[in-house]
Amino acid sequence: MTAPPPESVFQARGLTKTYRMGEVTVHALRGVDLDLFAGEFVVLLGPSGSGKSTLLNILGGLDTPSEGTVRYRDHDLTNGDDGRLTRYRREHVGFVFQFYNLIPSLTARENVALVTEIARDPMTPEEAIKLVGLADRMDHFPSQLSGGEQQRVAIARAVAKRPEVLLCDEPTGALDVNTGVLVLEAIEKVNRDLGTTTAVITHNAVIADMADRVISLRDGRIAGVRTNATKVPAKELKW
Amino acid sequence: MVIVSALNRKLLRDLRGQWGQAAAITLVLACGVAAFVMAVNTLGSLRRTQQGYYDRYRFAHVFAHLKRAPDSLAGRVADIPGVAQVQTRIVMPATLDVPGMVEPASARLISIPDRPAPMLNGLFLRKGRYIEAGNRGEVLISEGFAQAHHLEPGDTVFAILNSRKQTLRVVGVALSPEYVYQLGPGQILPDDRRFGVFWMGHTDLAGVFDMKGAFNDLTLTLTPEASEPEVIRRLDALTERYGGLGAYGRADQQSHEFLDNELKELRGMALVVPSIFLGVAAFLLNVVISRTVGTQREQIAALKAFGYTRWEVTLHYLKFVAAIVLAGVAVGVVTGSWLGRGMTEMYSAFFRFPEFDFQLDPQVVALAAGISVGAGVLGTFAAVRRAAALPPAEAMKPEPPATYSRTLVERLGLHRVLSPAMRMMVRHIERQKLKTALTTIGIALAVAVVILGSFGKDAIDHVMVAQFSVAQRQDVTVGFVEPTSRAALYELEHLPGVVRVEPMRAVAVRLRSTHRSRRVGLIGVRADASLVRVMDIHTNPVPVPPDGLVLSKKLAELLEVRPGDSLEVEVMEEDRPVRSAVVAGLVDDFAGTTAFMDLAAVNRLMREGDVVTGAHLLADPARRTELYTAVKNTPRVSGVIIKRDVVDSYQKTIGENILKMRLFNVIFAGVIAFGVVYNSARIALAERRRELATLRVLGFTRGEIAQILLGELALLTLTAIPLGLLCGYGLAFALIKAVYDTELFRLPLVVSDWTFGFAASITLVAGVVSGLVVGRRLGELDMVAALKSRE
Structure with a gap:
């Protein structure tokens, strides 16, 4: 590798997150140090309860750590108030969720427009939908789309504002293999063509093969980091 | 029965979880029950009191005034078939000079037997004693007049009787079933200061007016089988040559006519107002129960999988409804009794009875409870049935995703001007047409209630100015x-x-x-x-x-x-x-x-x-x-x-009472408007929690999602207001036709701009307050949890 030293986008140090579930205190993260670099494709791998979603939520500005610090470039996400975190999400982050979270009363195009209308330098909704290969489903409502199609609309919605970071929480969790692969291809394409720093949470080890780096979590701690020498294209994945 | 009590515990916790909505519905229902209990009980009390008074004090059935007839005519009147008892008397007007009052007052002098004797339109002696035969100038005076002038037995009043000024000595204060509602000549409202009824010994009065052996007024009672028109016809024939002015029955007797009119008005109130409230409450219960059942589908499936029967599940949700309804009935009965007491007190100033108390009739309470439970069950039964009828396997699955389509607005090509947020609003409204319509109607009814409660003053003010x-x-x-x-x-x-x-x-x-x-x-x-x-x-x-x-x-x-x-x-x-x-x-x-x-x-x-x-x-x-x-x-x-x-x-009596009534109407309307808007907002928040959380994640601010959530309600409220103004105007028209279009008086349909503005403002304020209450909950929206859950 002769590339220049990679630019660190996220810096997390000593991240701890505890919250109370009724009478019980849950330690979701127990001191995580982590850097994510510009343009890289990272898979966060771990069983349920390992803390990967909590970590992603903190990186995405949906939650704040109990202890430790987390920075996104020059933004301090550690103690962000609601307004600052909202602006951060609005300007820099694209989210994809396991259950798509499309607005049922808006068409595919309009779901994307929802984001492009509040973004600073977005692509058009049409461009974004073409990017995920759904040009012919543009004016369909979510209830008229299959699960895989809905998830691709969600990806289009996430990337339409040209975010610097794309965070995906179990994007294929509710899909079968074939549709799942289509969705992963869309994410792969965004990462490759737009250079968006991408983090994907999964408990499916197969998906890890398409990443630049794989970070494994267990019990709220980083259990291991591995770098893939060669990335397997999404369409060759099977599970 | 440990399991059943577990189910009941779930019930209590569900109620606690939705206490805000449950309380809002309880209040709406309570308003309806209160109006019902107040009107029906006051109606009952008034009717019972009237009936008892009429019977005990022998209120006459037929009345006739004439110029002068010999006492012997009485015997011929008594011979008319169907006549039970006849009482002849002398009735004369007089101008009074009351100490402490500059302007003259008027009195109606009515002769009574010189010694206490059973008579028609008998007197109830509140104070003092009956007149004593032989003592000239002794009078009994009506209670209202006595109170207005602080006259006590022993006091004197000057009167012009038959062109001569005379001193009258008050010996007692009395009430007559003939003057329950006491109007003087030219008066449109009782004015006890300026008009009184004076009862004077027959010999005494006959002496003053040169009427010895004669009379100029008679009243009679009828036998049960008598035909009133026939008796009147024969009576008129007899009195014609003595200057008879034409006899008339109770229906045309002034006091009785006003009292009857009031009873009619109360009946209207007992029907219209509670119907509005119970209707709104039934709708709100429907909305809340439908939503609860929707979110508890999986719980219902589990219950049925455990072996609960369809009926047990139905009963469980009906108990939820019953708890809210019975709380509403309890609050309503207490409030209604309190209002009824106030109403009775107000009536006591207009209608003079020996005794007039508000009585809470257990039957009315039972009826109110029955009607309320009926409305509640009617409003929720379909939703509950639907839930109970689902096969467990199907109920386990989440509700199918909402289906949306392009709205009429968009088919008309107006969508280009709509932002996605506006489209969400419009499509959501169009998708739930029925609920949207009912919500709008509910809010509109709040506006209408204010108009209904306030236009009376406008109409009377208009009449006062015009007249x-x-x-x-x-x-x-x-x-x-x-x-x-x-x-x-x-x-x-x-x-x-x-x-x-x-x-x-x-x-x-x-x-x-x-x-x-x-x-x-x-x-x-x-x-x-x-x-x-x-x-x-x-x-x-x-x-x-x-x-x-x-x-x-x-x-x-x-x-x-x-x-x-x-x-x-x-x-x-x-x-x-x-x-x-x-x-x-x-x-x-x-x-x-x-x-x-x-x-x-x-x-x-x-x-x-x-x-x-x-x-x-x-x-x-x-x-x-x-x-x-x-x-x-x-x-x-x-x-x-x-x-x-x-x-x-007018200003003194009606003005005050109308202001009181208006206050209650404002409270009632506020409760409806708040109940409807608050519940709609809470339901919208529950239904769209996930959607709103998603928008927050996408970078929408709290204010922006509040706009989406509350914008829809604002739109409905703004649509409802003109509708409500129209509806209020229509109801006012109906009320005028039903109650205020009588031979006695007619009110014009006048609703002032002020009233319209007031009705709109009350509703708007109630809407904004409920919006703020629900808006605050948006701050507690848990983005992460909403994203993790399936719909």
Whole structure:
């Protein structure tokens, strides 16, 4: 590798997150140090309860750590108030969720427009939908789309504002293999063509093969980091 | 039965979880129950009290006034088949000079047996004693008058009786079933300060008025099988030659008529207002239960999988409804009793009974509970059934995703101007057409309730201005003891401070068209009159032609005549000529049934000279006191109406009560508006929690999602307001037609801009408050949790 030293986008140090579930205190993260670099494709791998979603939520500005610090470039996400975190999400982050979270009363195009209308330098909704290969489903409502199609609309919605970071929480969790692969291809394409720093949470080890780096979590701690020498294209994945 | 109690525990926790919504519905229901309990119980109390009073004190069935008849006529009246008891008496008007009161008051003097004896329209003696035979000038006075003047047994009052000033000694304070509602001549509301009923010994009164061995008024009771019209017909035939003015039954007896009218009004209130509230409550319960059942599908599936029957599941949700409904009934019954007590107290000032208490009838409470439970079950049964009928396997699955389509707005091509947020709003509204419509109607009803509760004042204010500022410009109206030559007017012109005098001729007549007839006052007016003009309800002057009659529109309706038709006019005075006259026009006036005619035409009809029976006076304000004193001492004058007094008494009595009623209506309307908007907002928040959380994640601010959530309700509220204004206007119209369009009085449909504005503001404020309450909850929206969950 002769590339220049990679630019660190996220810096997390000593991240701890505890919250109370009724009478019980849950330690979701127990001191995580982590850097994510510009343009890289990272898979966060771990069983349920390992803390990967909590970590992603903190990186995405949906939650704040109990202890430790987390920075996104020059933004301090550690103690962000609601307004600052909202602006951060609005300007820099694209989210994809396991259950798509499309607005049922808006068409595919309009779901994307929802984001492009509040973004600073977005692509058009049409461009974004073409990017995920759904040009012919543009004016369909979510209830008229299959699960895989809905998830691709969600990806289009996430990337339409040209975010610097794309965070995906179990994007294929509710899909079968074939549709799942289509969705992963869309994410792969965004990462490759737009250079968006991408983090994907999964408990499916197969998906890890398409990443630049794989970070494994267990019990709220980083259990291991591995770098893939060669990335397997999404369409060759099977599970 | 451990499992059942677990289910009941779930019930309690569900209630606690939705306490805000449950409380809002409870309040709406409570308003309906309160209005029902108040109206029905007051109605019942009033009716029972009336009935008991009438029976115990032998309120007469038929009344007749005549000029003068020998006592022997009584025996012939008693012989009419169907007559049970007859009571003859002397009834005379008098002008009073009460210590401490500048202007004159009027009294009606009624003779009573010299010694206590059973009589029709018996007296209830509140204070003092009965008159003593042989003691001249002793009177019993009506309670209202006594209270207004702080008169006690032993006090004295001066009166002009048969043109002579006399001293009357009060020996007791009494009540009569004939004067439960006591109106003096020219009064539109009871004014106890200016009018009283005085009962005086028969011999004494007969002496004063030279009526020994004679009477001029009689009342009678009927046997159960008697035909009232037949008795009246025969009675009229007997009294005709003694100047009979035509007998009438209870239905036309003033006090009874007003009381009956009030009962009718209460019945209307008992029906309309609770229906609105119960309807809204049923709708709200439907919305909340549908939503609860929707979110608890999986729980229902689990319960059924464990082996709970469909009926047990249904019962579980019905218990939820019952808890809310019964809480509403409890609050409503307590509030309703309290309001009923207040209402009864208010009535006590208008209606004089020996005893009048509010009684809470357990049957009414049971009925209110029954109706409420019925409304609750009706509102929720479908939703509960749907849940219980689902096979467990299907119920385990989440509800299918909502299906949306392009809205009408977009098909019309307007979508280009709509932002995605606006489209979400429009499509959501269009998708839930029924719920949207019902929500809008609910809010609109809140607006309508305010109008319904407030327009009465507008209408009465309008009448007051129309009648007492525009149509009537006199200060004082005087009536003469008997028809007099016009020369009497000169006497009036010379009273201190009198600026202008206009003559008036009133004749008691019976108008007849085919088999329909009506006893009315025929009023002769001068075409050039400027003090008192004939005007309709909208203050348009109605010309009185040189010939022919101008009738109250209501009178024409009752007689079924139209302009151009001919009427038989039977004069009930002197030698009772029967003539005919043509209906020349109608006047849409606000009270009573009157026939107007040109003064000269009346004189021609009566074949008399320039005869008058009274006059309207315009006076110099600075010399009013002098004028009043002079009028009090003018023997020829039998009655005085001071216009300002009429207006003042209105302001004092009605004004206050209307303000109280308005306050309750505002509270009621606020409860409806808050209940509907708050519940809609809470449901919207619950249904769209995930959607709103997603938007927050995508970078929408709290304010932006609040706009999406509350914008929809704002839109509905803004749509509902004009609808409610219209609806309120319509209900006001219906109420006027149902209750305020009687022979006694008619209210015009007048709703002021202020009332419209007020109704809209109340609803808007209630909407904004509920919006703020729900808006605060948006801050607690848990983005992460909402994203993790399936719909």
